[in-house]
Amino acid sequence: PAGRRPLLAGNWKMHTLPGEAAELAAAVRQGLEGQALSAEVVLCPPFTSLAAAGQALAGSPIALGAQDLVWGEFGAFTGAISAPMLRELGCRYVIVGHSERRQLLGETDALIQRKLEAALAGGLTPILCVGEDAAQRREGRTAAVVLGQVAFALAGLEPGQAAQVVIAYEPVWAIGSGTPATPGDAQAVAAAIRQLVARLHGPAAAAAVRVLYGGSVKPDNIAGFMAQPDVDGALVGGASLDGAAFARLVREG
Template sequence: MTPAAPGAPAVQRRPLFAGNWKMHTLPAEAARLAAAVREGLDGWGGGDPAAAGGTVTPGVAGRGAGTQPAEGPAGPPAAGAAEVVLCPPFTSLAAAAEALAGSAIALGAQDLAWGDFGAFTGEVSAPMLRELGCRYVIVGHSERRQLLGETDALILRKLEAALAGGLVPILCVGEDAAQRREGRTAAVVLGQAAHALAGLDGEQAARVVIAYEPVWAIGSGTPATPADAQAVAAALRGLIERLHGPAVAAAVRILYGGSVKPDNIGGFMAQPDIDGALVGGASLDGAGFARLVRQGVAARAAAPGGAAAGEERS
């Protein structure tokens, strides 16, 4: 069982694997890539994932969502207990949605505006994303912080807009190489998270997914070690407990991102406070991303106290 924060009620967090396609894929390419992920996950899907409130246990090979096979290509039954999200660029959302129709694979966006409607040229809002079928949205990615100048204050407004619009935000936090060398990882990461979470109520905070993505690891081929990622994830969970109490801290899912691949996902998923991955470059290979998901959920199931399918919750 995944340890809860000190004093928190025991809870199982459903693993989540999100593919961030960044500024890649035209619509036809996105449809093919989404179909490849779907095929690689052996037909996971069927039914309406939204009806389950985002807690779908996908089946395989013709079985509907919520149905768990006796065994599958990834190993024991627990290997099916995960959520998978694909985040194409905005112009490819509709094509990906069509390719994923009827499956339990969720659609996500890479960013959103801080308001619903208005004179904001070029922006896209939560209601617009919901209309396209999105259930998730990435907020505060380091590329937007660094290249586009997004501040903690703006990211908070976007986080609040996502929650108000019925989307699940994936809040990205992480330190750059200089901050790491200076020993400021905890201060930077916890500062980013605190600015985003402190003003939320407990119910809102429990809906947020946090992705720890050390900036120096993104696209570098050199990920953080599982132990280092676990230390940051544990610190984040401790922060959430201080802000919102042990029950919320136990419920929030924390992902790792940064050069995560099929051959290293197992080490991260064996950590008690890491609940999945936000995957960049490796998610552009449909079969490879599906393999990463399968290996990740199998590693979680095999970890000490790994939960059986059906015992998990998000």
């Protein structure tokens, strides 16, 4: 919408061994063969499957993304993976601040901000995830929570950097639940995010930033989200683990 190229990303989460990743990536590729892709398509396998998926996607328009990173390049940081390591494997995108990492692994806004800056500094496009949980929604705090997360992550960036960030609005209660937000609710939050980016970084950044919806997106409901003026695509979990289904979702989107 409004000159922004839509983006459809599959987040495979903690699924696939390398052989399975190669098969899944090949199935998505095959399902989209010969299609003129209006959207950018990104697959995000776990670290250990990046190389295999990348090989299966070589020479195709489908991009590779990782699910996390930390700052720095190389150094004493046991267990961590940095931007240059991901770029070398062919990644162009990286998810930052997914709610599963916030909730299950204790990631804070401050940590996520450092990761976002590391992704940008390291030449990767970050997909920043934000979203309220069920209790916060019940209490009417959706906008406060979501905009607070976005403001924390983006406040220190230059406008040119902010324009490159992809923001995925993923209400926690909608993830893996089979109950997505309505397209209208996704639009309302996406518009509020864009207004916040305008306040923080100006109208050009706000017009460029891509806002995705995530949470129980399927081939048969993607079109409703894509029809919203401020929703520029989707971050897809479960439905991205079936290559034919994800390819269908891309075609419907």
